[in-house]
Amino acid sequence: MKFAVIRFPGSNCDEDCVHALRALPNVTAELVWHKEEDLSAYDGIVLPGGFSYGDYLRCGAIARFSPVMQAVKKAADEGRIVIGICNGFQILCESRLLPGALVRNRGLHFICESTYVRVETNYTIFTNQGLTGSVLNIPIAHGEGCYMADEETLRDLNVHRQILLRYCDKEGIASEAANPNGSLQNIAGIRNRAGNVFGLMPHPERASEARLGSQDGNVIFRSVLEWHRRHSPLHS
Amino acid sequence: MKVKVTVMPKANVLDPQGVATKEAMLHMGLADAGTVRIGKIIEFEVQKADEPALRRICNDLLSNPVIEDYHLEIGK
Numbered sequence: 402m403k404f405a406v407i408r409f410p411g412s413n414c415d416e417d418c419v420h421a422l423r424a425l426p427n428v429t430a431e432l433v434w435h436k437e438e439d440l441s442a443y444d445g446i447v448l449p450g451g452f453s454y455g456d457y458l459r460c461g462a463i464a465r466f467s468p469v470m471q472a473v474k475k476a477a478d479e480g481r482i483v484i485g486i487c488n489g490f491q492i493l494c495e496s497r498l499l500p501g502a503l504v505r506n507r508g509l510h511f512i513c514e515s516t517y518v519r520v521e522t523n524y525t526i527f528t529n530q531g532l533t534g535s536v537l538n539i540p541i542a543h544g545e546g547c548y549m550a551d552e553e554t555l556r557d558l559n560v561h562r563q564i565l566l567r568y569c570d571k572e573g574i575a576s577e578a579a580n581p582n583g584s585l586q587n588i589a590g591i592r593n594r595a596g597n598v599f600g601l602m603p604h605p606e607r608a609s610e611a612r613l614g615s616q617d618g619n620v621i622f623r624s625v626l627e628w629h630r631r632h633s634p635l636h637s
Numbered sequence: 638m639k640v641k642v643t644v645m646p647k648a649n650v651l652d653p654q655g656v657a658t659k660e661a662m663l664h665m666g667l668a669d670a671g672t673v674r675i676g677k678i679i680e681f682e683v684q685k686a687d688e689p690a691l692r693r694i695c696n697d698l699l700s701n702p703v704i705e706d707y708h709l710e711i712g713k
Contacts, residue, residue, distance in 0.1 A: 458698070458699070459701055462698065462701065463698075466698070494703075495701065500703075501703060502701055502703040502704045504646075504650060504651065504704055505653050505654060506653070507651060507653055508653065509653045509654065509657055547651065549650055549651070549703065549704055550703065551649075551703075583651060583653075
């Protein structure tokens with residue numbers, strides 16, 4: 402499977418994402434500068450974390466107008482896989498490829514710590530290698546990760562099973578105490594209605610090998626690979 | 638011609654900056670401080686006032702309608 406990891410001015414998790422992806426079997430991953438206008442060669446696109454355009458105006462607001470985003474939108478419309486991590490999630494929301502918005506953390510602090518997230522449904526491209534209700538240990542690192550959406554959007558997200566990850570405690574309880582940033586309904590990651598675009602605040606690439614303290618992030622990447630394998634023309 | 642855009646968080650969106658600033662106001666003795674909301678003002682110049690074009694800029698770039706409201710003033 403061939404991934405493009407988009408590098409915006411101010412991205413800083415791009416190399417980490419490439420590293421984590423290349424460690425997986427049968428994967429190629431390339432850094433792609435944000436001026437690129439053609440992503441047709443890639444099966445999957447990752448918008449990595451960082452501070453694109455210095456987070457000026459709003460997080461992700463200016464990256465949305467980078468030339469590459471037209472190609473990302475095209476890929477999303479064609480059903481190819483798009484993952485936005487942290488700042489990448491913010492860019493997907495600003496681009497309206499995902500509903501809602503990410504605002505300043507409830508406690509105002511930038512939070513960089515290990516968090517637990519619960520897999521809300523495993524019948525998806527991004528979580529099929531996990532179990533519904535299972536708990537993943539994946540760190541967060543953000544100042545603006547508080548997920549906001551209006552009532553109607555929240556209802557739709559629940560009805561269409563678009564919420565894939567919720568912040569929880571070690572036992573899997575999505576309590577207020579386990580909510581690090583004030584996100585509505587403890588939301589940590591959502592997909593679009595079609596199911597091929599996924600945004601999450603936790604950093605799976607930072608939980609991708611034993612020496613990082615957790616390998617749970619690989620559940621996400623391996624799910625994508627498994628889905629791609631099952632849907633590739635060579636597989637029968 | 639001068640354009641001034643005021644962007645404010647929507648009333649139902651949590652504004653932790655406003656909450657923290659209110660706390661500081663109370664500490665400074667402003668005992669009757671009410672809700673504090675923090676937004677931003679963006680000013681720029683244009684040759685002619687094309688309001689639909691300016692509103693598109695306000696909606697798509699300067700504010701995020703999911704979480705913010707804007708007020709556009711042209712030529713003041």
